[in-house]
Amino acid sequence: xxxxxxxxxxxxxxxxxxxxxxxxxxxxxxxxxxxxxxxxxxxxxxxxxxxxxxxxxxxxxxxxxxxxxxxxxxxxxxxxxxxxxxxxxxxxxxxxxxxxxxxxxxxxxxxxxxxxxxxxxxxxxxxxxxxxxxxxxxxxxxxxxxxxxxxxxxxxxxxxxxxxxxxxxxxxxxxxxxxxxxxxxxxxxxxxxxxxxxxxxxxxxxxxxxxxx
Amino acid sequence: xxxxxxxxxxxxxxxxxxxxxxxxxxxxxxxxxxxxxxxxxxxxxxxxxxxxxxxxxxxxxxxxxxxxxxxxxxxxxxxxxxxxxxxxxxxxxxxxxxxxxxxxxxxxxxxxxxxxxxxxxxxxxxxxxxxxxxxxxxxxxxxxxxxxxxxxxxxxxxxxxxxxxxxxxxxxxxxxxxxxxxxxxxxxxxxxxxxxxxxxxxxxxxxxxxxxxxxxxxxxxxxxxxxxxxxxxxxxxxxxxxxxxxxxxxxxxxxxxxxxxxxxxxxxxxxxxxxxxxxxxxxxxxxxxxxxxxxxxxxxxxxxxxxxxxxxxxxxxxxxxxxxxxxxxxxxxxxxxxxxx
Numbered sequence: 221x222x223x224x225x226x227x228x229x230x231x232x233x234x235x236x237x238x239x240x241x242x243x244x245x246x247x248x249x250x251x252x253x254x255x256x257x258x259x260x261x262x263x264x265x266x267x268x269x270x271x272x273x274x275x276x277x278x279x280x281x282x283x284x285x286x287x288x289x290x291x292x293x294x295x296x297x298x299x300x301x302x303x304x305x306x307x308x309x310x311x312x313x314x315x316x317x318x319x320x321x322x323x324x325x326x327x328x329x330x331x332x333x334x335x336x337x338x339x340x341x342x343x344x345x346x347x348x349x350x351x352x353x354x355x356x357x358x359x360x361x362x363x364x365x366x367x368x369x370x371x372x373x374x375x376x377x378x379x380x381x382x383x384x385x386x387x388x389x390x391x392x393x394x395x396x397x398x399x400x401x402x403x404x405x406x407x408x409x410x411x412x413x414x415x416x417x418x419x420x421x422x423x424x425x426x427x428x429x430x431x432x433x
Numbered sequence: 434x435x436x437x438x439x440x441x442x443x444x445x446x447x448x449x450x451x452x453x454x455x456x457x458x459x460x461x462x463x464x465x466x467x468x469x470x471x472x473x474x475x476x477x478x479x480x481x482x483x484x485x486x487x488x489x490x491x492x493x494x495x496x497x498x499x500x501x502x503x504x505x506x507x508x509x510x511x512x513x514x515x516x517x518x519x520x521x522x523x524x525x526x527x528x529x530x531x532x533x534x535x536x537x538x539x540x541x542x543x544x545x546x547x548x549x550x551x552x553x554x555x556x557x558x559x560x561x562x563x564x565x566x567x568x569x570x571x572x573x574x575x576x577x578x579x580x581x582x583x584x585x586x587x588x589x590x591x592x593x594x595x596x597x598x599x600x601x602x603x604x605x606x607x608x609x610x611x612x613x614x615x616x617x618x619x620x621x622x623x624x625x626x627x628x629x630x631x632x633x634x635x636x637x638x639x640x641x642x643x644x645x646x647x648x649x650x651x652x653x654x655x656x657x658x659x660x661x662x663x664x665x666x667x668x669x670x671x672x673x674x675x676x677x678x679x680x681x682x683x684x685x686x687x688x689x690x691x692x693x694x695x696x697x698x699x700x701x702x703x704x705x706x707x708x709x710x711x712x713x714x715x716x717x718x719x720x721x722x723x724x725x726x727x728x729x730x731x732x733x734x735x736x737x738x739x740x741x742x743x744x745x746x747x748x749x750x751x752x753x754x755x756x757x758x759x760x761x762x763x764x765x766x767x768x769x770x771x772x773x774x
Contacts, residue, residue, distance in 0.1 A: 407567040416541065 226351050233355030240363035240418075241425050245332040249323045250364055251414035257380050260368030261361065262316045263323060266305050268357025270327050271336060273301040275353030278341040285342075294337045295328070302328045316385040332360060363421065370417050375409035377402030450549070454509030456662055458516060460653035461708065465520060467649035471578045471642035473586040475524025478595050479531050480516055486532040487515035487539050494544040510549045514538055517557035517708060521701055521748075522564070523575045525586075528595050530568060534560035554755045555715045558748040565748065573744070577609040578642020581633055612640030613700045613744040616691065626688050639699035647703040654707025663711040666720060667727040671706045672697060674731030682739070696735065705734070705747035715755040722758075722765035730754050 239245045246267070253259045277297050285293050306324045309317045317324065327333065336356055341349040373379060377399035384392045407413050468476045491511040495502045505511075515535050522531060538560030543552045565572045576586070586594075610618070612634050619629040629635070638644045657663045679693035696702060701709075710716060710730050717726035730750045737746025 403568075405567050406569075407563055410566060412563075412566070 225348060229348060229351045230355045233352060233357075234359040234362070238359045238363055238425075239332040239335075239356055240360050240367075241422055243332070243335070245335055246330040246360065247418075249326060249330065250360075250367070251411065251418065253320055253323050254364055254367040254371060254414055254417075255375065255409050256372040256382070257365055257368045258316070258382050258386050259319060260364040262309075262313065262386055263320055263327075264357070264361025264364040266309060266320075266324055267327055267330060267333070268354070268361055269305055270298065270301050270330075271333055271357040271360075272350060272353040273304075274298045274333055274337055275341040275349040276346065277301075278337040279344060279346045279349035282342045290342065291334075291338070294334055294342075298333050298337070299328045313386060315382075319385075332356065367414070367417050367421060370421070371408045371413050373398055374405050375407075375413065376404055450508045450510065453662055454513045456660060457513055457657065457708065458509070460657045460662070461516060461520065461650075463653045464646060464650035464704065465516075467646045468520065468524070471645055472524050472576045473591060474588045475576065475586070475591040475595065476520060477588070478591050479519040479522055479524065479526070482528050482531045482595070483515035483519035483535045484512055486535040487511040490536040490539040491544065494540055498544070500548075505548065508549065511539055511543075514543070514556045514560075517704075518560045521557070521561055521704060523572065525574070525576060525591065525594050526564075526568075526571050527597055530564055530571060531595075534564040537563050550714055552714055553759075555709055555712045555751055558709055558751045558755075561748045562752060565743070573610065573614055575609060575611045575614075577634070578640070580636070580641045581609070609634065611700065611744065612643055613738060617738075617744045620689070626691065630691070638697070639695045643700070644698040647698040650703040650707065654703060657707060657711075663707065664720075664723055666723040667711045667716060667730075668706040670724045670727030671710055671731040671734075672702070674728040675702065675735055676731075678732060678735045682735075690739065696738065700738070700745035701747040702734070705730070705751060709747065709751050710754075715758065717758045717761045717765075719762050719765045719767055721767070722761045725761050725765060726754055726758060729757070 233239075237243060240247075240250055249263055249267070253263050274294070274297050278294055281293070281297075302325060305327070306317075309320075309324060336352060340352045344352070369379060372381070377397065379396045379398055381395040383394040384390075387394070408417070465476060465480070488506055488511055491506060492502050495505055518535055518538060519531060522534070538556040542554055542556035542559035543549065546552045615632060615634055616629060619632075620626070634640050639647070654663075654668060658665050658668070675696055676693040679690065679696045682690040683692050706727075710727060717723050730747075733750035733753060734746045737743060737749055741749075743749070
């Protein structure tokens with residue numbers, strides 16, 4: 221099996237064309253829920269599952285869908301997937317689902333998902349579409365978690381607080397108090413902190429890219 | 434002794450950036466003196482803290498950007514930002530808040546956009562807004578004015594309090610809400626305006642202490658207009674629109690809305706009108722645009738004070754209009770001589 225195309229897919233999804241840091245897609249959930257690592261991870265995983273499912277289905281039906289109606293069809297596929305994920309999260313991660321609220325149904329409108337369906341899955345075979353969905357989702361999740369960690373650390377001085385909402389009771393004590401006696405820094409938790417934090421992350425990525433050249 | 438003789442024309446040297454900044458700092462002196470007189474010497478501790486943090490932050494970014502450090506540091510713009518922010522902070526906020534606010538203003542508010550002349554926002558107000566949003570508790574704890582102070586706070590007390598060598602308890606005992614703050618909370622409790630304004634903190638035109646600070650800042654501002662440092666249009670339209678709007682609502686319901694002069698002489702009105710809104714970089718630049726810009730700030734200040742979530746709205750009003758300034762300029766471009774409008 222030739223591994224080269226997959227390596228390119230992974231590199232594109234995780235770094236070179238990272239949906240959050242380079243394409244700047246899906247900013248609405250990215251900015252709204254990234255105020256803690258666990259919120260970020262929850263939404264990132266939901267987005268990744270939605271991406272993998274929709275990429276798979278779009279790739280499977282790509283020869284049946286005519287060019288004129290492709291976008292409505294993709295939206296329907298994505299909406300169906302997201303509804304499933306929404307209901308599952310409500311059942312199994314109820315507390316987290318309450319916090320993430322409207323942003324889980326809003327994954328439907330996440331441009332990153334329909335973007336990958338249109339630009340990649342509708343033109344590639346199942347295996348590649350699957351890999352693309354996985355790595356793009358992973359890249360999105362990692363960027364989201366980096367932003368979440370940054371904001372949680374600066375905003376409240378903790379990391380992985382409320383991890384039990386996602387990992388169950390064993391995670392009750394995963395929360396790390398990084399700074400003791402920390403007064404908190406509200407700006408980082410509030411929306412401006414998301415914009416400034418994302419700007420700084422993009423800057424860091426650009427610096428790394430520039431150094432690499 | 435020989436003096437160097439320069440060829441004609443023998444004119445006064447034209448204004449440079451550092452000369453203007455220095456004169457604005459001089460114009461701030463009466464306001465700072467009034468602050469010291471009414472609220473104790475805390476501001477005299479805040480200004481050096483702010484200056485040191487501003488110059489350090491600026492120097493660090495300039496080194497990172499591989500730009501010449503000394504000429505930029507000496508142009509005085511960072512110093513002015515620092516002093517403006519220090520003057521608008523409550524006199525006894527902890528030192529790290531001042532240092533953080535000023536560094537944020539310089540690094541994110543100014544240098545990240547490309548330095549002096551490229552910043553879309555007024556850096557001092559950006560730092561103030563960040564502090565106000567992040568630390569609402571400390572940012573609303575002002576000292577009682579001279580007339581109400583039970584004990585005078587000496588310079589060494591201020592140093593100790595600002596560097597937090599004393600416990601918080603004594604500071605909490607000292608702190609008091611500003612007139613604007615009292616007004617907002619009490620109106621929220623359905624108290625009648627007359628009843629509110631009979632409270633001790635009110636007096637004279639606005640609040641005891643506050644009116645003096647605003648008078649002296651007004652004096653400094655008028656001096657700047659006389660020297661041609663700032664355009665009269667922005668302060669005039671700002672104060673004018675604030676006055677008209679406040680007058681309208683005062684006449685409409687005197688039981689709910691304080692007098693226009695109360696708005697003029699409380700909070701950061703005069704500081705905003707003469708020192709903040711007139712920032713040549715972030716303000717509107719066309720003559721008609723400046724009138725619109727100032728008037729809209731006045732409207733926003735009134736709206737935020739009367740119906741917004743914060744007691745004073747000068748910082749937010751200025752920041753919002755900073756965003757709008759390029760658009761205002763675009764629609765108010767003066768007619769070029771010889772061309773039709």
